[in-house]
Amino acid sequence: MHSILVYHTISSPPTPLPGDIDISPDRFEQQLHWLSRHRNVVKLERTLLAPKQPRTTAITFDDGFRDNLTVALPLLEKFQFPMTLFVVADYVGRKNYLTRDELLELSSHPLITIASHGFSHRHFNLLTADRARFELIESRLFLSTITRKEVTLLAWPFGECNRSLEKLAEDCGYYAAWSVWKGTNGRFSRWRVPLGRNDNLLRFMAKANGVYALTKAQWHRLKDDEDLEISQAQVSKHRVPQGRLSASE
Numbered sequence: 001m002h003s004i005l006v007y008h009t010i011s012s013p014p015t016p017l018p019g020d021i022d023i024s025p026d027r028f029e030q031q032l033h034w035l036s037r038h039r040n041v042v043k044l045e046r047t048l049l050a051p052k053q054p055r056t057t058a059i060t061f062d063d064g065f066r067d068n069l070t071v072a073l074p075l076l077e078k079f080q081f082p083m084t085l086f087v088v089a090d091y092v093g094r095k096n097y098l099t100r101d102e103l104l105e106l107s108s109h110p111l112i113t114i115a116s117h118g119f120s121h122r123h124f125n126l127l128t129a130d131r132a133r134f135e136l137i138e139s140r141l142f143l144s145t146i147t148r149k150e151v152t153l154l155a156w157p158f159g160e161c162n163r164s165l166e167k168l169a170e171d172c173g174y175y176a177a178w179s180v181w182k183g184t185n186g187r188f189s190r191w192r193v194p195l196g197r198n199d200n201l202l203r204f205m206a207k208a209n210g211v212y213a214l215t216k217a218q219w220h221r222l223k224d225d226e227d228l229e230i231s232q233a234q235v236s237k238h239r240v241p242q243g244r245l246s247a248s249e
């Protein structure tokens with residue numbers, strides 16, 4: 001089965017970044033080496049066309065860290081692996097993030113696709129529809145202007161989305177979007193596997209070969225069912241004073 005990996009920064013900061021999102025260059029190279037021997041690494045869009053293709057993996061990066069250009073790209077070139085980079089528009093030019101010129105340089109590289117990660121990395125579930133629409137449209141425009149290319153792919157910040165946001169992304173002109181275990185796992189919320197500094201090779205193998213996703217997906221379905229039962233129970237509790245509950249409720 002296919003897997004879609006999420007990286008952030010390829011670096012070794014003395015203290016772990018929040019969310020353990022840093023991975024050392026050595027460990028990253030070790031992972032790429034394993035992929036080169038055991039998986040077929042393809043462009044992200046290919047996983048949409050043939051989701052059941054065996055042994056297939058796509059590589060994505062989120063946020064737009066500068067080391068994606070200076071550290072990750074030379075290693076990706078070594079293995080000739082494509083990568084999709086989901087950039088937060090508002091982070092461009094900040095310390096440790098890509099500048100406009102670097103983003104343009106990356107976007108013209110044959111292995112790299114630049115995509116949107118929202119305008120300002122917000123929790124979309126908490127936004128009004130107008131603000132969510134702004135984030136989706138303005139980030140596309142901003143990144144298209146810099147890269148001089150159309151931007152049609154999206155990754156939800158924090159991996160968060162829901163059915164109405166998926167519809168909104170489509171309305172805002174996106175071709176597809178990716179989450180992290182949230183949403184319907186349809187074309188606008190395809191699930192990805194996050195990686196971090198604590199992933200040794202064994203854990204990486206489980207994540208890259210799709211086993212981890214199966215377990216995690218099952219856990220999320222159970223959790224969603226539990227949440228639904230809890231909310232239904234709360235609704236029922238409020239109904240009690242108005243009359244007896246029937247079995248169908």
Ligand SMILES: [Zn+2]
Nearest residue numbers: 062063157158
């Ligand atoms: Zn992010």
